[in-house]
Amino acid sequence: MRAYIKAELLKNRHSEWARLMVIFPTISILCSVYFSFGNAAYYQMNQYNWWYMCFLPIQVIAGSIFICRREKRLKYRAVQMLPVSAGKIWIAKVVSCIGQIIVSTGMIAAAVAGISLVLKQLFTGGNLFSPITVAAAWGLLVCAICWQIPLWMFCYQKTGMVLTFLLGMGANSILSTVWTTGSRWWMNPFAILPRLMCPVLQILPNGLPAVPESVMFTPQVLEKSVIVPGILLSMGLFALLTAMTARWYQRRMEVGWEK
Structure with missing residues (x-):
């Protein structure tokens, strides 16, 4: 499996897929700094909210498309000629996107x-996130959104880029x-990520602080008991979608994409 992942990374290291991991964070950072107006605490809230509500989903969708685009352009001839497992190639693509x-x-x-x-130091401070909070948010963001990778890879294969x-x-x-x-957040996979950020970062999906005066606030949004079920x-969902789509990709390679 390691060889498959290494091959995907080498194949895409100079492509638009590789540039995504720098482009979107850079845009997000610049926008957040500009609209923070020198307030450190406001910058942190802006940075995280803009990242997981806007820029991160865009990167996941674009990355899932670009990592599959080369094979699709060539009508999968190069992959079909190799004595390799198509299912493992698919999983390697998913893992590469997670690394991104x-x-x-x-x-x-x-x-x-x-x-x-x-x-x-230069302008205004406020209550800043601790290193533990920053690290926890980092891990939760990755865990909560990785299930979308096989989903959008599959959608691209079936429907195209646009x-x-x-x-x-x-x-x-x-x-x-x-x-x-609300209490039914677990029924909506797309709500898991912003729901987990509420107790960890105390930021609501609309970007406001999770305090009683804010719109969308409910007392239960600060309950940390949702973290483990959310993970x-x-x-x-990630394991299920990856297994199902990898099996589908393997069958398509065996049957042929023209059929």
């Missing part, structure tokens, strides 16, 4: 820790706020 998310979200975590200290991007953006923009602050749901 880890790097990008790590850049955001480093920016939150470093830039906020600079802003606090429709996959529209479906992905629509689902993340609309469904990520449905039931997020288990995300990991279970």
Whole structure:
């Protein structure tokens, strides 16, 4: 399996897929710094909320598309000629995209820790996130969104780039706020990520602090008991989607894409 992952990384290291892990975090950081108006605490809230509600989903969708685009352009001839497991190739693509998310979200975590200290020294401080909180958010963000990778890879294979991007953006923009602050959040996979960020970062999906005066606030959004179920749901969905789509990809390679 390691050889498959290494092959995917080498194949895509100079492609648009590799550039995504730098482009989106950089844009997110610049926007958050600009609109923080020198307030370190406000910058941290902006940075995380913009990242997991906007830029991270876009990167996941785009990364899932670009990592499959080369084979699809060549009508999978290169892959079909190799004596390799198509299912393992698919899983290697998924793992490579997870690595991309880890790097990008790590850049955001480093920016939150470093830039906020600079802003606090130069302008206005406030209550900043602890290193433990930053690290916890980093891990939870990766765990809670990785299930979307095999989903959008599969959608791209079936529908193409434009429709996959529209479906992905629509689902993340609309469904990520449905039931997020209520007791039925677990019924909506797209609500898991913003729901987990509520008790960890104390930020609501709309970007406001999780305090009684804020719109969308309910007392239960600060309950940390949702973290473990949220992780288990995300990991279970990831395992299920990865297994199902890898099996589908293997069968398609065996039968032939023209049929």
